[in-house]
Amino acid sequence: MTAIGKPLDRVDGLLKVTGQARYAGEFPEQGLLHGSVVSSSIAKGRVIKIDASRALALPGVVEVIHHLNRPKIASYDDAFQDADAADGSPFRPLYNDRVLYSGQPLALVIADNLELARHAGSLVEIEYATEAFETDLAAVQEQAHPSPQTPPGPRGNFQAEWAGAAISLDLRYSTPVEHHNPMEPHASTVLYQADGTLHIHDKTQGPQNCQAYVQKVFGLDKSQVRIFAAFVGGAFGSGLRPQYQLPLAVMASLALKRSVRVTLTRQQMFTFGYRPRTLQRLQMGAAANGRLLALGHTAIGQTSRFEDFSEHVVEWSGMLYHCDNVQLTYKLAPLDVFTPLDMRAPGAALGVIGLECAMDELACALAIDPVQLRLINYAERNQNEDKPWSSKALRECYSEGAERFGWSQRNPEPRSMRDGRQLIGWGMAGGVWEAMQMKASAKARIDAHGKLTVSSATTDIGTGTYTVMTQIAAQASGVSVDDVTFVLGDSSLPTAPLQGGSFTVSSVGTAVQQACEALADKLLEVARQTYPVFKDAESVRFEEGQLHTGDVSVSLAQLVKDSGQDAMEVQVDSEPDKKRESYATATHSAVFVEVRVDEDLGTIKVSRVVSAIAAGRVVNPKMARSQILGGVVWGVGMALHEETQIDHHLGRYMNHSLAEYHIPVNADIGEIDVVFVEEHDEIVNALGSKGVGEIGIVGVAAAVANAIYHATGKRVREFPITLDKVL
């Protein structure tokens, strides 16, 4: 069987190209009510008065819910803590009169239709008592405190080695606030059932995470809440925590005993989690031959006053290169803003900018080719954990990527390559992301027609989960791909972790594989009991819906009938194999970028990218390539476009729209060549597959920045690199 490794088209493709795929805010019901959120216009203070009389006077406006009249919700932090919660005291929507950030939801208007709800929202008058606030990370960086999630401790003697090195660099980089902005705004449709239970279609990366949240916050029984998420219109981390439209819609539904939908506006998509602004310092000491002698990486990230959001920003600097004297420091500075949130390759997308730009600066200082410098300092072990890698084909990424790109033709001199008035620059960077595995469960069921249904409470946020799980199930069971259905996006299904961190194939895929293998064992047992030829058969194989031995075969459908049941099913709970514990596991990449910078206007175009990826076994090359393409596009956005700008006098985002928060458009993206290098890994999991959702973005922004330096001779260390900074 070869279902794994085939470029199968998306099994949900037909529903998506015909408009039949329904997303969270698209489930109609007779009498459905519509909620519109009223947001705070101040950054900090108290609500003195909420006057909803003008809104309530409109025919068709049913209710205005706010902190004074909301249904009862939990009063302890642990009820609000979800599976991706940061350290601290989670935000509680409509809890009391405190305003913690600009854009905070303060009221929900519920009306018969969407337009009326929105209009009525504009009539709700709120009186505030404002307080002094701070939203500028740069202004408070000296008061930053160590993150509760501490990076690996220092090794060797960083300070002395750095001070005494032949070349020592001390460089500072900064990255801005960025917002996920999935194309589908966050939405929750709460369908109030006749028995008082709630069926909720929610935009989430974890149906069971949202189920537990609603259950705990509203003091309900688990059986009273069921969350669905069959289709999710992108998330990139924004659906890892329950967002506030969910509890608001539930409040309204419980208060009115009606079905309610709440969809956020695009502007409100800027009023919850985001990628935090960071200030980074890279200190590198090297010998004249290029050996890294000392590496220090300090990062300060912003967080909210109520939670300490931590991510792995600096860890990568202790593991991507061999270095015996390392000091990693990670601090947080609280501001009057909402808590940041994991966003595609959280931490790595930020920290690797500093690390890989600094490596390029070091290569220039040493007059060593940037690829060569990385090879000189190749890490054979993960020194953070002092463990060998389960597999690591980063050398092959460098060599195959360089070959595809034509790197050997590069003139190292900045401003040495041009096409008329276009300065051409070639830059590169490496990338790394953890290959994690979580506990997960799956159920496999085969019926008397030979149709296999496999299920787990995961999601498909565009990553191709429906498709790759179908392939894994087909491979493990011997059922043809066409006869396999994978079911997800329902909290009542077997337990799955959040869909994030590139661990869905590793975690849920392993559970699916094990469930299907266990089902095949049961089918074989039926065959042995039913047919003499299979009784002692040593060599059997499952293929195309049949069980074979020698020239004899029997259909799996027949075996189900032979079992005397309508269907046979197996549910398994899988967990990471113990053998992983002695190894470090990671995906790696090498990214090569060509930019064209207009000498007169400073406009920057990324004309060509080669992304070479080592991620173990690729389950579906078509889907995996798409994941990497998307990661590269995100990296280009980080490098050149994306920045949520805040007016620190108002403590409010200024460019909270898709016209002014620029995400890359089609014309911004040049050629992208994706290479998956061979990498065999029998330790990471039984599939040998490491996941590809994050690795595509890591290193891209640094490679673009390095190419811009090569084109222009100008180092820009403040991201994004807009044209004004290169002129």
Add this chain to the structure above:
Amino acid sequence: MSATPNGAADQPFVSHSIRLSLNGQERQLDVLPWTTLLDLLREQLDLVGSKKGCDHGQCGACTVLRDGKRINACLTLAVMCDGAELTTIEGLATGDQLHPMQQAFIKHDAFQCGYCTPGQICSAVGLVNEGRAHDSAQIQELMSGNLCRCGAYNNIRDAVQEVLGGEQ
């Protein structure tokens, strides 16, 4: 188009009756003057294939075809569509036979989450109708009103190019 008062006499809300062809079907609809075409489709007719990504004409997710031309349904009032021939993503296929653009999008994996996809496909069909795009760079430029946060741009380009190539 005719106007009739809606609801109680003291309310100034007036709904308008419009006739249009929607995905090949003749429809007569009563719409309020402020209702956008997008809200008409999604909220009143349950044609949710046309997506709302921004409601401000900034993302293209709501792109539909009016008389063969691509428009942003969120920036178009429903009353402006009196007499129009509208095609949404739900009306592109002929029975079980997908439109070539839909087939090309599947073949080239020109989408991931699928939320921008109906708008991308309608926009691409409109682009082919315009006859303005002849090469990859022109496709890129003329498809840049449709955002894709998953970053499927290269595949979208390939899908559109294949259909354009087949037309020429």
